[in-house]
Amino acid sequence: MPADDGAPTTTAQGRTFTGIGVGRGGAVGPVVLAHAAPRVPPGEPSPDDPEAAKEKVAKGFADVAANLRARADTAAEAGVTALADILRATAQMAEDPALLEEIGTLIDAGTGPAHAVEQVVDQFAQMFLAAGGYLAERVTDLRSVRDRVVARVLGVAEPGIRPLSEPSVIVAEDLSPADTAGLDLANIAAIVTRMGGPTSHTAIIAAQLGIPCVVRAEGVGALVDGDLVAVDAAHGTVTKDPPRELRESIERRVALLGDLAADDAPAATADGVAVQLLANIGTREDADRAAPAAVDGVGLFRTEVLFLERSAAPTVEEQAEVYTHVLEAFDDRKVVVRTLDAGADKPLAFATLPDEENPALGVRGYRLVRRDPGLLDTQLAALAEARTRSGRSPWVMAPMIATAGEAAEFAERARSHGVETVGVMIEIPAAALRAREILDVVDFVSLGTNDLTQYTMATDRLRGELADLLDIWQPAVLDLVATTAMAGVEAGKPVGVCGESAGDPVMALVLHGLGVTSLSMSVSSVPVVRFALRQHTADQCRMIAEAARSASDAVQARAAALALVSGEVREALGL
Ligand code: PEP
Numbered sequence: 001m002p003a004d005d006g007a008p009t010t011t012a013q014g015r016t017f018t019g020i021g022v023g024r025g026g027a028v029g030p031v032v033l034a035h036a037a038p039r040v041p042p043g044e045p046s047p048d049d050p051e052a053a054k055e056k057v058a059k060g061f062a063d064v065a066a067n068l069r070a071r072a073d074t075a076a077e078a079g080v081t082a083l084a085d086i087l088r089a090t091a092q093m094a095e096d097p098a099l100l101e102e103i104g105t106l107i108d109a110g111t112g113p114a115h116a117v118e119q120v121v122d123q124f125a126q127m128f129l130a131a132g133g134y135l136a137e138r139v140t141d142l143r144s145v146r147d148r149v150v151a152r153v154l155g156v157a158e159p160g161i162r163p164l165s166e167p168s169v170i171v172a173e174d175l176s177p178a179d180t181a182g183l184d185l186a187n188i189a190a191i192v193t194r195m196g197g198p199t200s201h202t203a204i205i206a207a208q209l210g211i212p213c214v215v216r217a218e219g220v221g222a223l224v225d226g227d228l229v230a231v232d233a234a235h236g237t238v239t240k241d242p243p244r245e246l247r248e249s250i251e252r253r254v255a256l257l258g259d260l261a262a263d264d265a266p267a268a269t270a271d272g273v274a275v276q277l278l279a280n281i282g283t284r285e286d287a288d289r290a291a292p293a294a295v296d297g298v299g300l301f302r303t304e305v306l307f308l309e310r311s312a313a314p315t316v317e318e319q320a321e322v323y324t325h326v327l328e329a330f331d332d333r334k335v336v337v338r339t340l341d342a343g344a345d346k347p348l349a350f351a352t353l354p355d356e357e358n359p360a361l362g363v364r365g366y367r368l369v370r371r372d373p374g375l376l377d378t379q380l381a382a383l384a385e386a387r388t389r390s391g392r393s394p395w396v397m398a399p400m401i402a403t404a405g406e407a408a409e410f411a412e413r414a415r416s417h418g419v420e421t422v423g424v425m426i427e428i429p430a431a432a433l434r435a436r437e438i439l440d441v442v443d444f445v446s447l448g449t450n451d452l453t454q455y456t457m458a459t460d461r462l463r464g465e466l467a468d469l470l471d472i473w474q475p476a477v478l479d480l481v482a483t484t485a486m487a488g489v490e491a492g493k494p495v496g497v498c499g500e501s502a503g504d505p506v507m508a509l510v511l512h513g514l515g516v517t518s519l520s521m522s523v524s525s526v527p528v529v530r531f532a533l534r535q536h537t538a539d540q541c542r543m544i545a546e547a548a549r550s551a552s553d554a555v556q557a558r559a560a561a562l563a564l565v566s567g568e569v570r571e572a573l574g575l
């Protein structure tokens, strides 16, 4: 749901702020505001002793890095590995010698130390923003390091959240990993941020921890400590002084979500048509978390996570170790490994060009093989090694395939490394339109609906303000999904979906109705999708899909589908 214009809706009892919800949960509790960052005084004098000032700054960075590492260890011990990884990466940024060197130069030239820290970190942040994608999303982390160091240099209290004495709703501009690391999880009822987005680390961590969260909630700066609010992630709303009916409906939904999470029956429609529900993972820790869940395996292993924040590609041995771990974790269940998908929103220092004008249309995904075939061969060799070690045979697919020729080339390469089940992702409209030809040369395809939507609608997937266009419910996108699914039915080969859309329970019904055979999503979405499927027959799913495709725009498509969804599902999931 796109963020509103910042003007909250006023109801008889409360004001409702709208943003983007993460998950389908909710909570009611008092607001606790996160403390703001320190302000650097405008008239900060030049240091009398530049060497002493530089030492103070260096100590500030070192202390902050040490603190982050200690918190990372605590998070890792508590099993919150995504947080631990982010904290370690942030600590690494705080120890970047280039930062200290540039700050030192400014201090030598007479700039006050707090100003020097602010100025240089902001320059780095601009560089990260210009690089886009993963680096741009780390800017909040970099600024949190800046604020903590500035607080130390100025001798004032660190920004953050006060100790919590009861379950509370944290309201912040945005939360840095350091903020989230310090949270007293037992007392966090929900998180609300004015900034961020569905892929910012606040959203990722909240999803991993199962904390209801609303990001990009415009206008919540008006809330103060102690305000009572209801946070409804399913609707992306935050309501001050919530009416009783809203509180009760949230409580009912939260109780139901708890019951659904315990349901491990095989996923199927009401008339018994089996549907494969799979997990999206990016790391070995994700695999450990997903393996005990009631999923049929992994539908998307985003291997590029192994390559991020490195100056060179991981070796065959390093990769083989991780792939073996993941294959063994899922034992005889299916594991679909995607080969490296670098470029555009996932830039890699050693693999992608920094100066491409339109990186999303450039040398990304499978196209990297044109410039550096060794990257793919190393990865395929590592997968072959993992297969030997684990005795399990992964399904392997390539991202960003545009033509049947590319699909055939990839299939030949993968098979020459012993891969038995080869597939490609359908993320480019050209590939969707020619899916039948592509399926002649591979064993399966998987629709990457995030990118398929971006390319069909010619809309950058990172641009929040174009969210109405960047919508899987656009009938043109649904047409391409349908074309691909029909090609799969004709060829008698599997067609999965592994974009975020598969985790939306209503869209999952549409996708099944269109003929998609498996749905891969973040593990936390599996219970609600299983529940929605079980309440509808395969024929009802087809009717829901048809209704959506017959609509003339995205809003009408979703409304038309929703109108045919069972009342029980709508009520239970707050749809
Ligand atoms: C997609 O594009 O839908 C997809 C699953 O790949 P990613 O989000 O990693 O680009």
Ligand code: MG
Pocket: 399, 427, 448, 450, 451
């Ligand atoms: Mg993609």
